[in-house]
Every structure is written in structure tokens, then in C-alpha cells.
Amino acid sequence: MILFWLIFLALVGFILLLDLGVFNKKDHVIGVKEALRWTLVWILVSLAFDVGIYFLYGHGLMTGPKGPVEGYEAALEYLTGYVIEKSLSLDNIFVMAAIFGYFKIPQIYQHRVLFWGILGAIILRGIFILGGTALILHFEWIMYVFGVVLIFSAAKMLFGKQNDETDLEKNGVVRFCKKFLPVTTRIEGHAFTVKENGKRFITPLFMALIVIESSDVLFAVDSIPAIFAVTLDPFIVFTSNIMAVLGLRSLYFALAAMLSKFSNLKYSIIFILAFVGVKMLVADFWNFSTIESLGIILAALLAGIWASVKNFSK
Numbered sequence: 001m002i003l004f005w006l007i008f009l010a011l012v013g014f015i016l017l018l019d020l021g022v023f024n025k026k027d028h029v030i031g032v033k034e035a036l037r038w039t040l041v042w043i044l045v046s047l048a049f050d051v052g053i054y055f056l057y058g059h060g061l062m063t064g065p066k067g068p069v070e071g072y073e074a075a076l077e078y079l080t081g082y083v084i085e086k087s088l089s090l091d092n093i094f095v096m097a098a099i100f101g102y103f104k105i106p107q108i109y110q111h112r113v114l115f116w117g118i119l120g121a122i123i124l125r126g127i128f129i130l131g132g133t134a135l136i137l138h139f140e141w142i143m144y145v146f147g148v149v150l151i152f153s154a155a156k157m158l159f160g161k162q163n164d165e166t167d168l169e170k171n172g173v174v175r176f177c178k179k180f181l182p183v184t185t186r187i188e189g190h191a192f193t194v195k196e197n198g199k200r201f202i203t204p205l206f207m208a209l210i211v212i213e214s215s216d217v218l219f220a221v222d223s224i225p226a227i228f229a230v231t232l233d234p235f236i237v238f239t240s241n242i243m244a245v246l247g248l249r250s251l252y253f254a255l256a257a258m259l260s261k262f263s264n265l266k267y268s269i270i271f272i273l274a275f276v277g278v279k280m281l282v283a284d285f286w287n288f289s290t291i292e293s294l295g296i297i298l299a300a301l302l303a304g305i306w307a308s309v310k311n312f313s314k
Contacts, residue, residue, distance in 0.1 A: 035253035042247030081240030146225035147280030268304025
């Protein structure tokens with residue numbers, strides 16, 4: 001079983017090296033067409049990996065935390081977890097846009113910042129998932145806590161004010177960096193640090209990276225418990241989460257120019273958070289099957305997209 005973890009991590013490492021070292025070796029502005037093309041590639045890669053999940057579990061090469069799992073059930077759990085993470089990551093895109101706008105990061109350097117942000121997110125989420133799995137296996141009641149957290153997050157998103165660039169002035173991480181770290185407003189290529197008068201300073205790119213990483217910790221608090229509502233298998237939780245995160249950069253560049261048009265997706269995200277939270281709380285009385293959960297989540301996501309597209313013509 002450890003072998004397949006190592007193979008997956010090696011695959012992710014290879015993809016990231018290929019991304020930065022070959023396809024994006026030179027800084028360039030990523031257009032909508034290129035971003036959409038890569039978004040499709042990432043989706044196809046993720047679905048292809050789901051086929052691998054089907055055969056791994058179907059042939060007994062991998063087992064769940066409570067014993068053998070049918071291949072189709074494992075594949076369905078992976079797909080549901082992937083759709084949940086992909087849906088919730090849409091809110092992350094709005095925050096990324098606000099961060100880049102606040103620090104005035106040129107579009108040509110945004111991909112590099114997101115590359116290192118994704119790498120950090122993979123490490124952090126791996127720690128979160130292993131810790132969450134250990135907690136659930138030892139304290140089953142923690143699922144109720146996760147459910148409450150998700151419902152609270154949904155309510156906060158529904159009734160709280162939208163994040164925008166002005167909010168970052170009050171962001172604790174931003175204030176800490178400006179107060180205790182040598183910060184410059186100067187941008188020199190894609191460098192994260194520059195020298196001024198013999199002293200090393202961190203650039204706005206590095207500041208943006210720090211804030212993106214800290215923001216992802218908050219998003220992980222929502223997205224990872226949400227996937228635990230579908231499966232307790234750490235391999236499926238981790239792989240579905242990471243495969244969705246890997247395609248986040250291309251999705252950002254595909255939607256960045258149209259974010260204001262997708263405001264209705266907020267309500268889809270709120271519904272998904274609330275639904276998964278309720279699903280956790282009522283699990284002892286009413287257990288939604290994986291296919292039912294996937295259907296409800298997809299319906300909510302498509303409804304948000306449809307409502308947003310309708311607004312395009314207005």
C-alpha cells in the first residue's frame with residue numbers, strides 16, 4: 001500500500017517539474033484559450049487516475065481503512081471527493097484574484113507564484129489529511145465537529161461580507177509581514193527577494209505567496225472535512241484533493257477575466273458546504289449513498305453555473 005502512495009507522490013512531483021521546467025520555463029501571460037486547454041487536460045488526467053483507482057481497489061491492491069472496497073465504490077468516492085474539492089476551490093480563485101490585485105502582481109508572474117503556492121498546499125493538505133484521518137479513527141465523534149464547522153462556514157459565507165482587496169489591509173499575515181519582515185514594493189522579474197543597498201528584501205511576489213498559503217490553510221479547514229463525509233480512506237481523500245488542487249492554476253487563469261460574471265457560484269458553494277455538513281450530522285439516522293451525494297453536489301454546481309451564464313447576457 002505504501003508503494004502506491006510513493007508512486008502517486010512521484011507522479012505529482014514529475015508533473016510539477018514538467019510544468020515549471022518545460023511548459024512554463026519562460027514567464028508568459030497565460031491566455032484564456034491556453035488556460036481552458038490546460039484545465040481540460042487536468043480534468044482528463046484526474047479522470048484517468050480515477051480509472052486507476054477502480055483497478056487498484058477492484059483487484060485488491062488497495063484496501064479501505066475497514067477492509068476491501070469494491071472498485072466502482074472506490075472510484076465513485078474519488079470522483080465525489082474530486083468534485084467537492086473542485087467546487088470549493090472556486091471560492092479560492094476569488095481570493096487569489098483579490099491577493100494579486102492588492103499586491104499588484106503582473107499577470108506574467110502570477111503562474112510562478114501559484115506554482116509554489118500549489119506545492120505548499122500539497123504539503124499542508126497532506127499533513128491535514130493524515131491528522132484528520134487519525135482523529136476520526138480514534139474519535140468518531142469528531143465527524144460531528146467537522147459537520148458543524150462546515151455549516152458555520154456556509155453561514156459565514158452567506159451572511160458575511162465579501163472578501164476584497166481592502167480587507168487585506170487588515171489581514172493579520174499581511175500586517176505581520178509588513179511589521180517584522182524587510183518588505184519592498186519593487187518587483188524585479190519573478191524574483192521573490194531582491195537586494196537594496198546591500199540588504200535583502202522580500203518582494204510583493206513573496207508576500208502574495210505567503211498570503212495565498214495562509215489562505216489555503218483556511219480553505220483546507222472546509223474542503224478536507226467535506227471529503228471525509230464521503231470516505232475515510234486517506235488515499236482517496238488525499239489523491240482526490242491533490243488532483244483537484246493541481247488543476248487550480250489553469251482554472252484560475254481560465255476564469256480570472258470573468259470572475260465577476262460567476263457571482264452566483266457563491267450560492268452553489270454555500271449549498272455544498274451546508275449539505276455536506278448536514279450529511280455528517282445526520283449520518284446515524286440517514287445515510288446518503290455516494291451516488292446520491294455526487295448527484296446532489298453536481299446539481300448544485302451546475303445550477304450555479306447556469307445562473308451565472310444567464311447573467312452573461314444581461
